[in-house]
Amino acid sequence: MRSVRGFARRHPVWTAVLLVLAAVLLWMIFAVWPKWLIGLIGKKKVFLNAFFNGITLGGLYFLVASGFTLIFGLMRNVNLAHGSLYMLGGYIGYQVASVTGFWLLAFPVAFIIVGILGMLLQLFVFRRMEGEDLRQTLVTIGISIVLADLMLWGFGGDFYNIQAPDWLNGPLTTFFVTAVKSSGDPVYMKYPMVRVVIFLASVVVGVGIWLLLNRTRIGMLVRAGVDDRDMLSATGAPIQLVFLGVFGFGAGLAGLAGVVGGTFQSIAPGEDIRFLLASLVVVIVGGMGSIPGAAVGALLIGLAEQLGSVYAPTYSVVLTFLIMVLVLAFRPQGLMGRA
Amino acid sequence: METLAPPRVLDGQQRSWLERIPVAYWVLGILLLIMPAVAGDFILFQVFGWTFILGMIALSLMFLAGYGGMVSLVQMTIAGCAGYMVAIFGVSAIENISLGWPWYLSVPLALIIAVLFGTLAGWLAVRTEGIYTIMITLAIASAFFYFTRQNYVIFNGFSGFNGVLPPQLFGVDWRQPVAFYYLTLFWGALAYGVVLYLSRAPFGLVLQGIRDNPRRMAALGYNVVAHRVAAYAFSALLAAVGGILLTWQSAQISPGTAGIGPVIDILVIAVIGGMRHPIGPFIGAFIYVLLKTFALDALVSVGLSGERFQLLIGVGFLVIVFWSPDGILGLWEKWQRAKNRDPLLDRTGEGP
Numbered sequence: 001m002r003s004v005r006g007f008a009r010r011h012p013v014w015t016a017v018l019l020v021l022a023a024v025l026l027w028m029i030f031a032v033w034p035k036w037l038i039g040l041i042g043k044k045k046v047f048l049n050a051f052f053n054g055i056t057l058g059g060l061y062f063l064v065a066s067g068f069t070l071i072f073g074l075m076r077n078v079n080l081a082h083g084s085l086y087m088l089g090g091y092i093g094y095q096v097a098s099v100t101g102f103w104l105l106a107f108p109v110a111f112i113i114v115g116i117l118g119m120l121l122q123l124f125v126f127r128r129m130e131g132e133d134l135r136q137t138l139v140t141i142g143i144s145i146v147l148a149d150l151m152l153w154g155f156g157g158d159f160y161n162i163q164a165p166d167w168l169n170g171p172l173t174t175f176f177v178t179a180v181k182s183s184g185d186p187v188y189m190k191y192p193m194v195r196v197v198i199f200l201a202s203v204v205v206g207v208g209i210w211l212l213l214n215r216t217r218i219g220m221l222v223r224a225g226v227d228d229r230d231m232l233s234a235t236g237a238p239i240q241l242v243f244l245g246v247f248g249f250g251a252g253l254a255g256l257a258g259v260v261g262g263t264f265q266s267i268a269p270g271e272d273i274r275f276l277l278a279s280l281v282v283v284i285v286g287g288m289g290s291i292p293g294a295a296v297g298a299l300l301i302g303l304a305e306q307l308g309s310v311y312a313p314t315y316s317v318v319l320t321f322l323i324m325v326l327v328l329a330f331r332p333q334g335l336m337g338r339a
Numbered sequence: 340m341e342t343l344a345p346p347r348v349l350d351g352q353q354r355s356w357l358e359r360i361p362v363a364y365w366v367l368g369i370l371l372l373i374m375p376a377v378a379g380d381f382i383l384f385q386v387f388g389w390t391f392i393l394g395m396i397a398l399s400l401m402f403l404a405g406y407g408g409m410v411s412l413v414q415m416t417i418a419g420c421a422g423y424m425v426a427i428f429g430v431s432a433i434e435n436i437s438l439g440w441p442w443y444l445s446v447p448l449a450l451i452i453a454v455l456f457g458t459l460a461g462w463l464a465v466r467t468e469g470i471y472t473i474m475i476t477l478a479i480a481s482a483f484f485y486f487t488r489q490n491y492v493i494f495n496g497f498s499g500f501n502g503v504l505p506p507q508l509f510g511v512d513w514r515q516p517v518a519f520y521y522l523t524l525f526w527g528a529l530a531y532g533v534v535l536y537l538s539r540a541p542f543g544l545v546l547q548g549i550r551d552n553p554r555r556m557a558a559l560g561y562n563v564v565a566h567r568v569a570a571y572a573f574s575a576l577l578a579a580v581g582g583i584l585l586t587w588q589s590a591q592i593s594p595g596t597a598g599i600g601p602v603i604d605i606l607v608i609a610v611i612g613g614m615r616h617p618i619g620p621f622i623g624a625f626i627y628v629l630l631k632t633f634a635l636d637a638l639v640s641v642g643l644s645g646e647r648f649q650l651l652i653g654v655g656f657l658v659i660v661f662w663s664p665d666g667i668l669g670l671w672e673k674w675q676r677a678k679n680r681d682p683l684l685d686r687t688g689e690g691p
Contacts, residue, residue, distance in 0.1 A: 078470045080477075133470045134410060138610060138660045141603060145653030153647065273599045277481045280474050288471070314489050321482035325463065328475065332466045 032180055041311065048176055048189055050310040051303070056195040056264070058302025059202035063257035065279040065286075065294045066209060067250030073226045073289020074246050076133050077126055080140040083276030084147035085251050089114045089258025090267035091151060094160045103165045103263075110255040118251020122244055144272065152269050162262040168194040198260050205253070209291055222246060226289055281320060285327045287337025296335055371524055380516035386632060388519050388588055390624045391527035395581035397608040397620035399574035402534050405614040406543055407570045408550035411464060413476040415605045416483045417457040417575045418582025419597025423487065423494060424449030425503060425583050426592050432502030433495050442506035450579050457575020458568060465567040480602045488594040499593025503586050514587065523584055527621065530577050534617040537573070546570055607656050613668025622667050627652070 008015040029051070033044045041047065068082045079085075092113050093106035121143070129135045171190035180186055213219035221242050224232045233239040261267065261275070278301065286297025301320055308316030327335060375383055396418050404410045429445035431437040438445075460479050464472050487494040505513040505522075513522055537543040548556045549563050557563050586592045595601075604627065612623025634648045663669040 076470070078474055080473075132664075134473075135660060135664055137470050137473055138606075139657065141606065142653050142657035142660055145603070145607075145649055146657065149647060149649040149653060153650075273481075277478065277599075280478050284474060284478065314491075317482060317485040317489060321478070321486075324475075324478060324482075328463055328466060 029176065032186075045189065046310060049191075050306045052191055052195070054303035054306035055299065056199045056302075057306055058299040059199040060257060060260055060264075061275075061278050061282050061302050062206060062295050062298035063202050063260060064254055064275050065282040065298055066206065066291055067253035067257075068279040069283045069286070069289055069291065069294045070209075070222075070253075071247055071250040072283065074222060074229075075126070075243055078133075078137045078140065079250075080137060080276060081121075081144040081147060082140075082251075082254055082279060083272035083274070084144045084151070085114050085118065085254040086258045086261065086275045087151060087267060087272040088117070088147065089255025090162070090262035090271070091155055091160065091258070092255065093259030093262050094162050094267060097162050097259075103162070103168075106162065106259045107256055110259045111252040114255025114258070115248040115252030118254075119244055119248040121251070122247035126247070127240070127243075144276075148269065148272055157269055160262060160267045162259060162267075164194045164263050168197060172196055192264075194264055198264055201260070205256075206291070206295055213291065218242070218245070281324050283334070284324055285334060287334025290334070290336045293334055293336030368528075375517045375520060383520040384516040384588070386628055388516075388523045388584075390621065390628045391523035392581050392584045392588060392624075393605070393608055393627065394621035394624035395527050395530045395584070396578050397605050397612065397624055398530055398534060398617055399577035399581070400605055400609045401612075401614050401617060401620045402537075402574045402577065403570055404609065405616075405619075406538055406546045406550060407567060409464065409567065409570070410473050410606070411461070411476045411571070411574070412473060412602050412606060413457070413460045413464070413479050414574065414578045415602045416480040416597045417453050417460070417578040418585060419483070419487075419592065420456045421449045421453035421579035421582035422503075422586030422592040422596060423500070424452050425586055426500035427493065429503065431500040433500050436493070436495055437500065442508070446583060449583060450576065453579035453582065454572055454575045457578065458572040461568050461571020461575070464571070465564055477599075477602070480597070481599055484594055484598050484602075487597070494594075497594065499591060499596070501591035503590055503592060505587040514590070519588065523588075526580055526584060530580065531617050531621070534577070538617070542566070542569070604652075607652060609666075611656060611659050611666050613666030615665055615668055619666055619668045626667070630655075 028044075028047065038044070064082070064086055067085075068079060071077055071079050071082075089110040093110045096109045097103050097106040125139055125143075126136050129139070170193055172193045174189045174191055176189040211219075213223060221232070221237055224237070225239065225242055229239070257275075258267065261271070265271075282294060282297040282301050284297075285300060286293030286295070300323060304319045304323055305316055308319040312319065331337075374387065378387070396414055399417075400411060400414045403414075425445055426433075426437060428438050428440050428448050429442060430439050440448075460476065463479070464475050467475055487499070488497055490496060505519075507513070511518050513519055538547075545556065545561055545566055548559075549561070549566055553563050585596070589596075608623040608627050609620050610623070611626060612621065613619030630652060631648065634651055638647055638651070659666055663673070665672070
């Protein structure tokens with residue numbers, strides 16, 4: 001909270017702008033829209049749907065990008081195979097869910113298998129070229145090419161969709177009023193249950209990571225490593241173990257996100273690049289190595305993508321890109337990054 | 340990376356420039372010039388033409404990465420941008436979009452726009468360093484890919500443009516295999532020569548200085564950002580020429596031409612060849628094209644499906660990055676050093 005107050009003191013104008021924007025947004029979500037606004041940008045239902053789709057997509061992006069940013073922050077390793085790990089998690093989740101029939105079982109299995117793969121990569125590949133950032137990045141490109149082709153070999157070019165269990169199917173009636181009937185009854189918005197649950201899960205994961213990083217001894221080691229890797233290893237901390245753990249955890253998160261993505265979207269060749277790109281942009285916008293930055297960036301990008309695809313279909317990608325360019329031009333270290 | 344060998348001042352004063360060209364260049368030059376006499380049309384057009392084109396685009400990356408220390412993944416995108424501009428301003432089968440201007444307008448305009456695009460991308464990218472540059476240029480490249488795929492008004496969306504042919508200049512059909520071979524050979528050799536020249540010119544030396552120690556160069560009074568952006572602009576020109584030739588070769592341009600796969604392929608080519616000398620990208624491109632052209636038959640003959648080409652490329656790339664970060668050129672240097680090693684003294688060199 002202190003940083004928020006500090007921000008308000010340092011940038012009073014920006015704080016005011018942000019507050020006004022937040023107020024407008026809250027009004028748009030909760031108020032019943034007047035006629036002129038509907039005439040201007042269409043029905044409230046469309047807006048609310050796009051808005052919540054954006055937030056849930058942001059939740060998925062956060063799951064993918066948090067592992068990416070964690071690995072980058074500690075090891076300076078731009079893991080360009082992160083998208084492949086995501087896709088692998090999706091395929092594993094599909095196999096587990098369709099063989100055993102337990103959707104929930106897919107999550108730990110994907111997390112563990114992909115996490116172990118990440119640990120093996122760190123142990124046998126990246127450890128051998130420590131400190132050579134560029135070479136590590138090139139190796140991750142090679143790994144992503146190989147993994148993508150192996151997965152294409154194993155699973156073919158079909159779309160896979162992980163079936164969510166029955167209790168997650170169907171809509172959830174929310175308390176947001178989209179319109180008022182002529183009889184005076186309010187019309188409440190309906191929203192897919194599975195998306196709500198998945199978003200809540202990503203919030204839980206995010207809070208969990210934050211607690212792990214800020215309230216535990218391991219988190220302390222990781223944060224110290226992010227700040228000054230050499231000094232941490234000089235104090236005798238088992239830095240290689242920390243690296244191994246963080247790489248495994250980050251990769252596991254990508255696998256977990258793969259199951260989530262496979263449930264409310266689908267898994268197919270090409271998704272790896274899409275999610276790699278998404279995490280790149282999220283991390284660039286939010287600030288490299290920062291978990292809160294990943295959350296803010298993921299929300300921004302998810303919202304921009306969904307709102308953009310509703311209100312400016314041709315240019316939704318450009319909108320995402322524009323956000324990245326603006327951030328780079330005015331705050332190259334990212335919104336939450338440190339200079 | 341070491342800097343280049345110092346200029347041989349003594350030699351230069353005694354011998355004319357023609358005599359100073361190493362023998363290897365003569366051999367290679369003559370071989371390439373008489374190639375159409377021995378090689379078939381397919382080899383000339385598909386293998387060599389493609390090699391020179393991909394080599395030029397990878398050369399633009401090698402210039403940035405090898406001399407400037409900036410690994411940019413945006414080079415293929417610049418090439419694609421130039422190709423698109425030729426299709427849009429010039430003649431193509433999509434007549435409701437193409438403006439149909441003559442080549443002497445469309446080609447320079449395409450080059451100018453591509454260089455502007457490259458400079459802008461560079462201006463964004465130089466705000467960051469090292470691995471960040473890779474991430475940002477990859478993001479720009481993907482944005483271009485998705486934009487061209489979604490935009491139907493200017494870029495004609497998913498299908499892009501076809502029927503983009505080179506002009507019939509001097510009464511020659513430049514898409515005939517032999518003519519196209521010489522066309523690409525000319526531009527490839529020119530690009531190679533210019534990069535070699537620039538690497539020893541003041542601009543190239545400053546760039547290498549900035550690569551090795553930007554703070555010291557800034558303290559010496561050089562404008563680091565301006566030199567880096569200028570390097571991006573120059574490399575964009577190389578990539579743009581390659582892109583136009585690539586469009587003419589396949590007679591079409593679509594979002595897939597500058598998709599994520601080809602963008603990564605250019606990096607793979609440059610790394611496999613080696614980034615220490617301008618010949619590296621051409622070697623890498625030759626290997627890549629050979630693999631891409633003949634891997635199908637080779638894979639089928641050992642009982643694997645021909646679709647596993649990407650696997651082959653990926654494993655080859657991993658092996659190279661793992662054991663020889665300087666690519667084929669690095670292997671060559673290692674071998675040379677091992678050959679010159681004195682077994683008794685266990686070191687290189689002739690002196691005591």
